[in-house]
Amino acid sequence: LINYLKVISNRIVIRNNKLQLKFQLDDQLDCHTNKLKKIKSLKKKIRLLDEKIDSKLDSKIDSKVNKKVDSKVDSKIEKEKNxxxxxxxxxxxxxxLLDNEIIDINIDSLNHQI
Known part of the structure; x- marks a missing residue:
């Protein structure tokens, strides 16, 4: 009976450990998901900035073609571009930084699983 109870106790401990690991992995997955969403958002901001830069450069080129650019406008556009x-x-x-954090979390997770 004592051996049987020990076996059952060990199984309970193992199940408990598995549940704890599952919760940790779920938390890490949520963290990854949030970071990936943030990366996606940041990439969108970069794309919008690129479009603004392109727009500014296009307007600069157009104005140069029209020969209506003076040095003040030129420097202002250059400043905005920078x-x-x-x-x-x-x-x-x-x-x-977010990519590196995700990589670190993945490495930590793998080390924990090992």
């Missing part, structure tokens, strides 16, 4: 490029780089850096 601001957009800086924002884009910031978003790319944020995506990289």
């Amino acid at each position: 601001e957009y490029i800086n924002k884009k780089q910031s978003l790319i850096n944020e995506i990289t």
Whole structure:
């Protein structure tokens, strides 16, 4: 009877451990999902910034073609372009950080499973 109870107790412990691991993996999956959503959002922002930069460059080219550009307008457009490029780089850096966090979580998860 004691051996039987020990076996049942061990099975309960194993089931409990499996449940804890499942909850941890579910939490990690939620974390991954949220980070991937954020990456998608950041990539969309980058695309919009690219479109704005393209639009600014197109308007700059058009205005140069029309020969209505003076140095003030030129420098203003250049400044805006640089601001957009800086924002884009910031978003790319944020995506990289999120990607690295996801990789770290995956490695931690694999180590835990091993």
